[in-house]
Amino acid sequence: MAIRLNVNGVERSVEATADTPLLWVLREDLRLTGTKFSCGRGFCGACTVHLDGQPVRSCSLPVGAAEGKNVTTIEGLSSDASHPVQTAWIAENVPQCGYCQSGQIMSAAALLANNPRPSDADIDTAMSGNLCRCGTYIRVRRAIHRAADQLAESAERGGER
Template identity: 55%
Template sequence: MANTIKINDKTFEIDVPDDMPLLWFLRDRLEYTGTKFGCGAGLCGACTVHIDGLAMRSCVLPISSLAGKSITTIEGLSENGDHPLQKAWLDNNVPQCGYCQAGQIMNAASLLSSNPKPSDEEIDSAMQGNICRCGTYQRIKKAIKSVAYDLAKEV
């Protein structure tokens, strides 16, 4: 296993068991608490981070599998918390309890980076694995669509 790992463009020493999930390294060792524990089985999406730009569930990713990968957490999505999706989340009053929102935003960011003009069906499909107990799904979709609309205007 590599002795270092790159997270949010910073290199960190790895001094944990190979099978430790990335989620616990982020939260317990680095104190990056934006990435949340939800189900522990990769089913709810609260722990979503980007691995080489793709949305992945950090609760089921052993740290040993990430050598040479670029990892981005919600803290690394935008240095100032002003990523277009973060702004859209606020503009559309998406968060209620807020627990799932970092995972929702990370999943949406991955979607828009690969598909800047998603249809409603593509948004539904991409976001399907992220559970929101408060049921803010329509506001989430509206926020994603608003960012996609802004991206389309830039082209």
């Protein structure tokens, strides 16, 4: 059946059964391979995307449940790696193998969109569903604080104008 969804600001129509996980529609039908497959059961967060702004595990979300909704993937976060979370990630040299990082970044971006000044406890809550076998967690935390600082600075500058 044809399923319509808005992916990264573009209306798309895909032929898929409604129970196909959104992950495979993104990766194999829409060729958006920045979203990763790792556990297939929602345990690890590597497949995290935004559904109407909320972080979801696309490996466990039937595409039918995304019908008519807005999906944002790592490719849609910015066109040039300029999102404050992405620039903070580069500044803190977060990635090692990099495989889980799309999911980490999407979780972090969703956190900051809802809570621009997260405490360490807030970050723990938001990020503990994203596994990283390389152990980049310390830098992920630093990068989230850095991105929050940058967002606050931008807001201040915006306020002065």
